[in-house]
Amino acid sequence: MAKYLITASYTAEGTKGVLLEGGSGRKAAIQKAVQGLGGSIESMYFAYGDTDVLLIVDMPSAASGLALSLAANASGTVNVKTTPLITVEEVDQACKASVNYRAAGTAAV
Secondary structure: OEEEEEEEEEOHHHHHHHHHHHHHHHHHHHHHHHHHOOOEEEEEEEOOOOOOEEEEEEEOOHHHHHHHHHHHHHOOOEEEEEEEEOOHHHHHHHHHOOOOOOOOOOOOO
C-alpha cells in the first residue's frame, strides 16, 4: 500500500456541511470513500488557517489515490491536494539506482 498525505480546504458550502454533521460525520464519510477504494485512514486531523483537514491514508494504488482526489475536488465543497509519501527505504533504493541521464545542453557521451 502506498501512503498519501491529503490536505483539504473547505469552500463556504463545505464548511456549512461540517457545521451540520460535525467532524465525526466528515470522518465517517471520508472513511467510507477510502475503504470503498480498498484503502484505510492512518490518521486524520482538523486544523484552521489555509488547511482545514490533514489525512494520512494508505491506498492500494496511485489510481485509487487519484480517484479519491478527483471525487472530492469534483464535489465543489473542498479543495484537495494529494502528496505521495516516500519512505526512507524507497529513497535509499532510488539513490542506488543507475540512471543514464544527460543534462540539457551538454554533449552526449
